Amino acid sequence: MSTKAVKVRFAPSPTGDLHVGNIRTALFDWAYARHTGGVFLFRIEDTDTVRVTDEYIQAAIETLKWLGLDWDEGPEVGGDHGPYLQSQRLDIYAEYAQKFLDQKDAYHCYCSPDELEAVREAQRKANVAPGYNGHCRDLSQTQIDAYKAEGRGAVVRMRMPDGSTTFTDLIRGDVSFDHNFVPDFVLVRADGSPLYTLAVAVDDILMKVTHVLRGEDLLSSTPRQIRVYQAMGVAPADYPVFAHLPFVMGTDNAKLSKRNGEASIAWYRDMGFLPEAICNYLALLGWSPGDDVENITMKELTQMFTVEKVHSSPARFDMKKLEAINGDKIRALTIDEFLKWSLPFLIKANVIQGSSQEIELVKKALPLIQERIIVLSEVPKMLKFLFISNFEVDADSVSKITDSGSKEILKRSIKELEGLLQWSHENIEAALRASLIEELGLKPRIAFTALRIATTGSVISPPLFESMELLGKEACLSRISTALAL
RNA sequence: GGCCCCGUCGUCUAGCGGCCUAGGACUCUGCCUUCUCAAGGCAGCUACGAGGGUUCGAAUCCCUUCGGGGCUACCA
Numbered sequence: 001m002s003t004k005a006v007k008v009r010f011a012p013s014p015t016g017d018l019h020v021g022n023i024r025t026a027l028f029d030w031a032y033a034r035h036t037g038g039v040f041l042f043r044i045e046d047t048d049t050v051r052v053t054d055e056y057i058q059a060a061i062e063t064l065k066w067l068g069l070d071w072d073e074g075p076e077v078g079g080d081h082g083p084y085l086q087s088q089r090l091d092i093y094a095e096y097a098q099k100f101l102d103q104k105d106a107y108h109c110y111c112s113p114d115e116l117e118a119v120r121e122a123q124r125k126a127n128v129a130p131g132y133n134g135h136c137r138d139l140s141q142t143q144i145d146a147y148k149a150e151g152r153g154a155v156v157r158m159r160m161p162d163g164s165t166t167f168t169d170l171i172r173g174d175v176s177f178d179h180n181f182v183p184d185f186v187l188v189r190a191d192g193s194p195l196y197t198l199a200v201a202v203d204d205i206l207m208k209v210t211h212v213l214r215g216e217d218l219l220s221s222t223p224r225q226i227r228v229y230q231a232m233g234v235a236p237a238d239y240p241v242f243a244h245l246p247f248v249m250g251t252d253n254a255k256l257s258k259r260n261g262e263a264s265i266a267w268y269r270d271m272g273f274l275p276e277a278i279c280n281y282l283a284l285l286g287w288s289p290g291d292d293v294e295n296i297t298m299k300e301l302t303q304m305f306t307v308e309k310v311h312s313s314p315a316r317f318d319m320k321k322l323e324a325i326n327g328d329k330i331r332a333l334t335i336d337e338f339l340k341w342s343l344p345f346l347i348k349a350n351v352i353q354g355s356s357q358e359i360e361l362v363k364k365a366l367p368l369i370q371e372r373i374i375v376l377s378e379v380p381k382m383l384k385f386l387f388i389s390n391f392e393v394d395a396d397s398v399s400k401i402t403d404s405g406s407k408e409i410l411k412r413s414i415k416e417l418e419g420l421l422q423w424s425h426e427n428i429e430a431a432l433r434a435s436l437i438e439e440l441g442l443k444p445r446i447a448f449t450a451l452r453i454a455t456t457g458s459v460i461s462p463p464l465f466e467s468m469e470l471l472g473k474e475a476c477l478s479r480i481s482t483a484l485a486l
Numbered sequence: 487g488g489c490c491c492c493g494u495c496g497u498c499u500a501g502c503g504g505c506c507u508a509g510g511a512c513u514c515u516g517c518c519u520u521c522u523c524a525a526g527g528c529a530g531c532u533a534c535g536a537g538g539g540u541u542c543g544a545a546u547c548c549c550u551u552c553g554g555g556g557c558u559a560c561c562a
């Protein structure tokens with residue numbers, strides 16, 4: 001790897017929405033590129049045309065943008081080694097496939113899928129490592145002609161020489177694979193389209209990628225990539241360096257699914273998780289800055305991140321911890337930032353339409369709820385009472401204010417509040433405490449709960465007096481009267 | 487089955503031969519604070535998968551074993 005500048009790539013195959021495992025990989029790729037002052041390259045691996053869709057590709061691009069993982073080369077931003085969609089590089093792969101064929105590094109294989117499956121089945125029964133048996137490795141011209149006459153299609157298969165492949169994984173150390181367990185593999189389908197095995201290796205070389213940080217599931221395919229580099233004539237010193245990241249698993253079982261936390265990142269966005277919180281949390285999965293540091297910014301991540309500190313063992317995804325971090329991040333927001341993040345949720349929930357008066361009120365109310373929520377989607381729920389015109393008390397709270405004690409509290413409150421000259425939360429609190437707590441001798445909890453239900457409609461609300469101040473005198477009195485009539 | 491990877495509290499982790507009667511965070515429990523809910527503060531519960539070595543000394547090194555996972559496609 002010498003001293004050349006670092007270039008890291010994130011190359012997902014968008015066969016669905018990016019999930020947290022993909023994101024974690026992207027995050028580490030990005031962090032490593034930024035840490036080293038290198039280049040972050042984003043490539044779309046869409047050689048699996050039946051499973052990859054344009055929608056998923058677009059979603060992947062949007063997701064990276066939303067997370068703040070900006071790339072230096074790739075879709076939308078371009079670069080000197082494009083195009084960055086593999087579907088637009090087909091001629092390049094065809095060229096290399098032909099070269100490998102010419103060099104006898106690869107050969108045409110005429111075995112049908114059924115025949116191959118039969119071979120594997122027999123191997124499994126015989127307790128032998130399943131894999132291609134080399135049937136078409138050294139076909140004579142007459143055999144080839146015969147197959148062609150049969151109308152058989154042919155895939156291009158890479159010849160794995162005897163021996164073994166050893167490479168140094170930055171996270172796992174030296175890893176070695178005996179070629180007896182790495183069968184000849186397919187580079188090009190019978191229809192002429194390239195496979196991941198070909199495209200990934202060709203692109204990493206052509207795009208001058210120096211570091212491949214990817215999921216652990218690709219570890220055992222590394223010898224195949226290296227085989228392609230060899231066939232391309234690349235000197236070993238110019239091979240990318242590999243680092244296989246541990247998995248992110250679900251809470252209970254192996255793979256992340258909707259069962260244990262949503263797999264799709266879109267869900268987190270809709271729930272109101274901040275990108276910074278997601279990145280912070282994901283950074284802690286399989287990596288640690290040490291020194292008991294946990295709450296870090298994106299900037300600090302790029303400063304501290306090193307591949308050497310990445311673990312080799314898998315981590316389980318824990319929604320609770322993500323929520324805790326999200327709460328921390330929300331509390332760390334300035335009011336203007338908090339406002340910017342909250343507005344879309346309020347509008348989407350139809351709590352406000354977005355007028356400037358509404359926004360002013362939201363801005364005043366936000367400090368009251370900032371330390372009370374863990375996700376942004378709670379904002380509408382908590383502020384709704386300030387904006388609804390046809391106010392109603394929560395069905396399950398009604399019974400708590402219809403007893404005579406509560407009615408007395410509400411009556412007294414109206415009397416006190418009507419006489420208030422200046423409608424500030426300090427004045428409201430002082431007047432109510434004097435009357436309800438000191439004169440009537442009520443417990444604050446009892447007195448204020450009744451009032452809370454009457455004014456906000458719920459037993460749970462932002463701080464009562466501040467809420468009343470924001471609601472306004474008229475609305476408060478009107479709501480209390482309405483509650484009294486229940 | 488074969489090949490490969492992995493193994494510290496429930497979870498994420500610190501630890502890289504003595505500082506460890508194993509630290510932090512999240513969760514959970516209790517308490518304090520308190521107008522609800524939170525936030526905050528304090529306290530508590532709980533871990534080196536097992537068995538052998540090496541060593542004066544091991545969570546840290548070696549071996550075995552058990553357990554988990556990945557790959558084994560004309561998916562990536």
